[in-house]
Amino acid sequence: MKFSERVRALQSSPVRRLLPYAEEARAKGKKIYPLNIGQPDIVTPPSFLEAIRGFSQDVIAYATSQGNNDLRDAMSGYYKNFNIPFEREDIIVTNGGSEALMFAFMAMCDPGDEVLIPEPFYANYNxxxxxxxxxxRPITTKAEEGFHLPPREEIEALVTPKTRGVLVANPGNPTGTIYTRDEMDMLASLALKHDLFIVADEVYREFVYDGLQYTSFGHLPEIADRVIIVDSVSKRYSACGARIGCIACRNRDFMAQVLKLAQGRLCVPTLEQVGATALYSTPKSYLEEVNKEYQSRRNTLYKALKEMPGVVCAEPKGAFYVMVKLPVDDAEKFIIWMLQNFDVNGETMMASAGEGFYATPGLGKQEFRLAYVLNNEDLLKAMNILKVGLEAYPGRVEAAVAR
Amino acid sequence: MKFSERVRALQSSPVRRLLPYAEEARAKGKKIYPLNIGQPDIVTPPSFLEAIRGFSQDVIAYATSQGNNDLRDAMSGYYKNFNIPFEREDIIVTNGGSEALMFAFMAMCDPGDEVLIPEPFYANYNxxxxxxxxxxRPITTKAEEGFHLPPREEIEALVTPKTRGVLVANPGNPTGTIYTRDEMDMLASLALKHDLFIVADEVYREFVYDGLQYTSFGHLPEIADRVIIVDSVSKRYSACGARIGCIACRNRDFMAQVLKLAQGRLCVPTLEQVGATALYSTPKSYLEEVNKEYQSRRNTLYKALKEMPGVVCAEPKGAFYVMVKLPVDDAEKFIIWMLQNFDVNGETMMASAGEGFYATPGLGKQEFRLAYVLNNEDLLKAMNILKVGLEAYPGRVEAAVAR
Structure with a gap:
């Protein structure tokens, strides 16, 4: 039997494919600081489980394909608080941000159509x-420029008759970059000129540091009919395992297309929707405290990285990741070596190899992504392990090579 | 902006698209017997909610992409009890049978590749x-022949160089048909000759009546490496809203392809997996009682239908659906008319229009699907409403026209 070319061509997840090495290391008794995956250690608001425990219907029945109205109303209220004018009808609940992205791709593009994405990007976009x-079609951005967008002409040169949209994560994963209003206006103007959708992955909307002004693509009225917001409770409320997200767009014709896809898979789990509805009533102070905690972790991590000879990285301004250029021959080899051959007093650390975050072949070979999802004390230990590991690694090179 | 052709071409769900008419009727105070959707009224085993209520981790974290090992082991145990030799590694947990089907299509087929499916079939396959x-590529089957397969030559004539597999639901939805061992051997022989996969949607495996012998495609060793089982807890344990299913196949190379798709969407909800694991410990007596109940409902429904002049249907032998040919001009018009213009003492009934279950244009226009998911008393009331409605309907024709 033949397997499809489209699936054979997929890389396995750069975030998950090195897990067997970690399991092996753990089996040998090593402790690992897992900075490879965006799984926060922050406690999920207890209202999630409380709401689910209170569910008492005898039959665990299908929900509607759009999602529970209670949840859609809660989401609508959340957006309006953020000055994003989404009504219930503009929102379809999805299985995490993942399904929202799949729906967006399928509803915008036929096979062979193109989407522009600034790279490095969240690997699962691939x-x-x-x-x-x-x-x-990647829009290449660089650590040295804080992963901000290149000039308009460079982006416009990538547009072809097959381009249907631009997908941007803001705040960025894996970059931690927050786009400026000027960058967003530039993308909006390109979208209008070339009749493109903008798919805005804003799952880290609350994770913005240093008092920086954050603009959502939902704030730009001139492109309201062509902005597709992809969202999720996973990071916002540290509820990654709930798999509740949404796709939201004020273009009702577009949402009618998405609804057909949503009807095909029937619905999102009934109980998770009950829990997620409760999450949206979490007091604002929760998000503020979480923000403060991540900002402090960011500071810890960035300070440690800056002190390591040969390491290049931009200070992340949002989300909870940093892309780091290392003075090594091959970042994936280095990660595996750290798991297999290295420890400090029985402890080592893990990251995600950078290449999987790029679409352009060859880029990211010296990079890895760190997720600062551990407490400051553990982060400091992990950074010390990294520092000593970089010194000991046989494949060390003089300094991170400029691309 | 353009919407994709592939999604624009999708019909909205025949099971769900008439819901607005039902809502309108309910708003006017009508009671509706909902035989349109396969949402059973059977109580979900309480172990599901109990297990979830007992979940006490502080962080609702990602699960592994393959699914929890506890759940995969429970599924493996279930299959082995059924003499289907699936190990944990042969199973990936999915968001209901729906996602399992999506994964199967994507991993087997590139755009333009073909899958043979006996019609009428579960509308969401489209x-x-x-x-x-x-x-x-539909394999047309007929009510008059109990929706059994046509001769081998007719099926073989549909195979082209682009054919990658055959998708069969057994027991059938919407037909209630159970394939004979001869039919299955014929499909197996075709699959071997033409190097095809067999995707077996067996979510109704326990819903087989009249003491009929049931064979799973997992029982045929000669095609074990090319059988992909699609499964779900939705119907088996009346847990449609849990959205837990699986894709299972003994071809490890194939499962490695599917794993890449599973990694892309990260995981299935953590809590639902805890609940579903408990479901697999449900005593066999639960399934036996459910089977008895549905068999009794099937008897009620079939007897009433046979007594209606001009109505044609085959006695369903499994699942909980029946495809019914009606003496009407257009079954969808009839359903809408029943909701808008008809009632018996303030009560009416609802079905799903037949056309959406066929891929061949024009077929199914006089048919609808009934799901016998209500108790016998309610079914009798619904059948009386149908009988009187058919007599009163202005678009009535002499008898169901043979196709």
């Missing part, structure tokens, strides 16, 4: 695009 | 196939 034959 | 550009 999986979503590839599995439905959407072509990713 | 949505799954269409959204990833897989072409459905």
């Amino acid at each position: 999986a979503f695009a590839g599995s439905v034959n959407v072509k990713v | 949505a799954f196939a269409g959204s990833v550009n897989v072409k459905v």
Whole structure:
């Protein structure tokens, strides 16, 4: 039997494919600081489990394909608080941000159509695009420039008759970059000129540091009919395992297309929707405290990285990741070596290899992504392990090579 | 902005698209017997909610992409009890049977590749196939023949160089048909000859009546490496809203492809997996009682239908649906008329229009699907309403026209 080319061409997840090495190391008794995956250690608001425990219907029945109205109303209220004018009808609940992205790709693009994405980007964008034959055209951004966008002409040169949209994560994963209002206006103007959608992955909307002004793509009225927001409770409320997200757009014709996809898979789990509805009543102070905690972790991590010889990285301004250029021959080899051959008093650390976050072949080979999802004390230990590991690694090179 | 052709071409769900008419009727105070959707009224085993209520971790974290090992082991145990030799490694947990079908289509087929499916079939197969550009080639079956398969030559004539597999639901939805061992051997022989996968949607495996012998495609060792089982707890344990299913296959290379898709969407909800694991410990007596109840409902429904002049249907032998040919001009018009213009003492009934279950244009226009998911008393009331409605309907024709 033949397997499909589209799936054979998919890389396995750079975040998850090194897990067997970690399991092996753990089996040998090593302790690992897992900075590879965006799984926060922050406690989920207890209202999630409380609401689910209170669920008392005898039959665990299908929900509506759009999602529970209670949840959609809660989401609508959340957006309005953020000055994003989404009504219930503008929102379809999805299985995490993942399904929202799949729906967006399928509803915008036929096979062979193209989407522009600033790279490095969340690696699973490749999986979503590839599995439905959407072509990713990367807009390359650089650590040295804080991963901000290149000039307009450079982006415009990538637009072809097959381009259907631009997908941007803001705040960025894996970069931690927050786009300026000027960058957003530039993208909006390009979208209007070339009749493109803007898919805005804003799952880290609350994770913005240093008092920086944050603009959502939902704030730009001139492109309201072409902005598709992809969202999730996973990071906001540290509820990654709930798998509740949404796709939201004020273009009702577009949402009618998405609804057909939502009807196909029937619905999102009934109980998780009950829990997620409760999450949206979490007091603002929770998010503020979480923000403060991550900002402090960011400071810890960035300070430690800056002190390591040969390491290059931009200070992340949002989300909870940092892309780091290392003085090594190959970042993936280095990660595996750290798991297999290295420890400090029985402890080591883990990251995600950088190449999987780029679409352009060859880029990211010296980079890895760190997720600062551990407390400051553990982060300091992990950074010390990294520092000593970099010194001891046989594949060390003089300094991170400029691309 | 353009919407994609693939999604624009999707029909809205025939099971769900008439819901607005039902809502309108309910708003006017009508009571509706909902035989349109396979949402059983059977109580979900309480172990599901109990297990979830007992979940006490502080962080609702991601699960592994394959699914929890506890759940995969429970599923493996279930299959082995059924003499289907699936190990944990042969199973990936999915968001209901729906996602399992999507994964199967994507991993087997590139755009333009074809899958043979006996029609009438579960309408969402069209949505799954269409959204990833897989072409459905229908194998037409007929009510008069109990929706059994046509001769081998007729099926073989549909195979082209682009055919990648055959998708069969057994027991059938919407037909209630159970394939004979001869039919299954014929499909197995075709699959071997033409190097095809067999995707077996067996979510109604326990819903087989009249003491009929049931064979799973997992029971045929000669095609073990090309059988992909699609499964779900939805119907088996009346837990449709849990959205837990699986894709299972003994071809490890194939499962490695599916794993890439599973990694892309990260995981299935953590809590639902805890609940579903408990479901697999449900005593066999639960399934036996459910089977008895549905068999009794089937008897009630079939007897009433046979007594209606001009109505044609085959006695369903499994699942909980029946496809009914009606003496009407257009079954969808009839359903809408029943909701808008008809009632017996303030009560009416609802079905799903037949056309959406066929891929061949024009077929199914006089048919609708009934789901016998209500108790016998309610079914009798619904059948009386149908009988009187058919007599009163202005678009009544002499008898169901043979196709």
